[in-house]
């Protein structure tokens with residue numbers, strides 16, 4: 171239901187959205203609001219926490235972040251997603267739609283620790299944003315709706331966190347909801363995430379009467395006595411559990427504490443030894459600090475995940491969550507970032523996000539792994555092989571930033587002046603320091619291995635998946651074309667999953683994106699941020715093409731331009747290879763390889779690659795084709811451009827002879843639905859050429875795993891909402907490209923030709 175409502179929200183139709191249009195507050199943030207400028211100077215690395223908050227849509231990430239900022243003293247008023255005035259959701263669409271689109275980095279302090287927090291979006295269209303954020307984090311807080319437990323998107327994000335070995339703390343939010351269920355949520359963490367939940371708190375009261383928690387480490391009862399609607403929860407009572415407390419609660423706490431001690435002893439040998447040697451008479455007497463240290467070790471080793479509970483909206487339980495971030499999640503120097511040791515004290519940083527600011531130009535978020543970053547200095551971008559000058563250095567505070575004189579390893583900084591850097595680039599102090607790091611890497615890896623090269627000293631970038639949807643975009647008048655191009659250039663640097671190309675036949679600009687919502691948001695941003703009203707063509711599926719048979723052919727190009735005659739003859743063959751592997755390749759016969767100069771080999775390759783970009787059937791890029799160049803005869807005076815042109819023409823001929831086949835993107839679909847509605851979901855799927863892979867049970871729900879062609883999935887969220895009364899959630903990701911059957915392919919070809 172949450173999922174469906176979210177997508178509805180994207181269509182600007184929900185009441186939440188409508189409400190947002192009426193909110194007109196000023197969100198200015200002046201440095202005065204910062205608790206203390208002293209807090210901005212570089213903290214000790216052991217006191218830094220680079221943390222992400224991840225969750226399913228609507229679990230309460232943004233509300234929780236706002237509470238954290240408020241309790242840490244960095245904001246003076248509580249932001250509310252339902253009123254559209256949160257600090258982290260600063261982009262206009264986010265305020266109106268109530269969703270988090272871009273990861274905004276926020277820096278604040280809590281109990282003398284620096285927390286750099288990155289709010290990550292939950293929608294599958296923005297997976298790349300999540301991935302980018304995760305790579306620069308040292309720890310994460312997973313927020314759950316305690317009435318829903320683990321939901322579809324949490325699973326995806328959790329898997330991503332696992333991939334990057336990120337220690338996590340779980341926060342069961344929304345404990346004030348009547349349906350909130352602690353044991354169900356814990357069980358779903360165990361079952362669905364295959365994680366080992368370590369329960370650290372017991373809720374006091376339930377539903378509307380949820381008033382606080384008992385901390386199982388200290389046996390302290392933390393109670394928020396909210397007296398009025400406007401009570402901000404800043405003050406809460408903390409006292410030890412005693413005989414005046416309800417016997418049921420006492421018993422529940424005693425049992426849970428004993429279970430916790432047992433669980434931790436099972437997972438941590440050091441703690442088990444301590445218990446058996448010093449506390450064998452009474453395990454319960456173990457000091458809280460020892461228990462806390464053991465839980466920290468478990469968390470860092472990812473043997474267990476601490477679980478806390480609360481209600482961010484009702485201002486309960488957020489301060490203990492902040493304490494847990496400091497207590498259990500790692501400092502940057504407790505994580506192993508492999509490449510960084512080769513840089514020693516030299517600067518090494520990763521650009522993980524680019525934003526465009528009208529006044530200041532590109533703003534680049536950097537995670538500093540080693541060394542110190544200073545403004546007004548030149549830095550070397552290894553990926554672009556360029557020197558760039560950084561003019562200013564800022565601490566990021568959502569859309570407001572505070573200037574600082576330097577920043578050290580472990581921190582997240584925002585820089586002004588890096589004009590060429592794009593997401594995923596590695597920034598170091600100079601070319602010489604990159605070379606020194608390469609030498610260290612080389613000697614570390616032994617002389618036999620050729621490892622001390624460019625690849626070794628570059629922090630690995632974010633993999634950008636292939637866009638699956640595209641549509642044309644047109645400015646209102648030709649006079650606005652240049653403005654549109656500029657807007658699209660800026661947006662592409664910010665968002666590597668957005669691709670823009672020009673259709674060679676129609677000359678139209680084409681947007682390629684990750685999903686319907688992705689393209690809609692881009693469209694909206696062009697209107698709002700760049701003031702250009704554009705028209706989008708219908709959303710289309712990004713097909714691919716391949717060939718059916720082997721075919722060989724030859725071609726000769728003979729042209730005279732001015733005084734110069736260009737003559738070239740090419741003979742080549744194409745054949746299909748396993749298209750599942752995706753890429754297309756090419757090779758020369760040994761004879762041609764030995765005969766051609768490097769310049770002419772490059773020219774031949776250009777010709778082949780340009781043909782791979784446009785298949786003969788519908789002009790989609792090719793997959794699964796290999797080309798062998800049998801012979802190339804070039805007369806003296808012929809230019810490389812003419813060689814490329816001849817190869818390209820010959821390739822087109824060969825590809826046509828080899829017979830074209832359209833490949834369509836097939837998605838893997840996961841739908842979580844109540845058992846009674848499974849039948850209607852299956853029925854609908856059958857009409858969409860879907861193939862069911864498995865149906866699993868998860869508690870009272872059924873989880874349907876299927877593959878389905880993307881072309882059949884347009885507007886699926888609305889249909890699913892209708893047939894399940896909003897009770898289903900789904901996730902969709904690219905599985906593979908599959909050959910269309912002749913009948914479907916014919917229908918597609920006719921439709922494209924305008925015959926249907």
Ligand SMILES: Nc1nc2c(ncn2[C@@H]2O[C@H](COP(=O)(O)OP(=O)(O)OP(=O)(O)O)[C@@H](O)[C@H]2O)c(=O)[nH]1
Pocket residue numbers: 225226227228229230231232233234251252268269270291292293343344345346347480481482483484
């Ligand atoms: N009952 C209850 N509602 C909550 C609580 N926390 C958040 N909400 C509500 O849940 C909805 C979603 O909250 P958000 O904070 O926007 O959730 P999010 O996870 O940031 O959502 P996205 O940014 O869209 O991914 C809002 O209507 C909140 O008011 C809570 O503790 N209890």
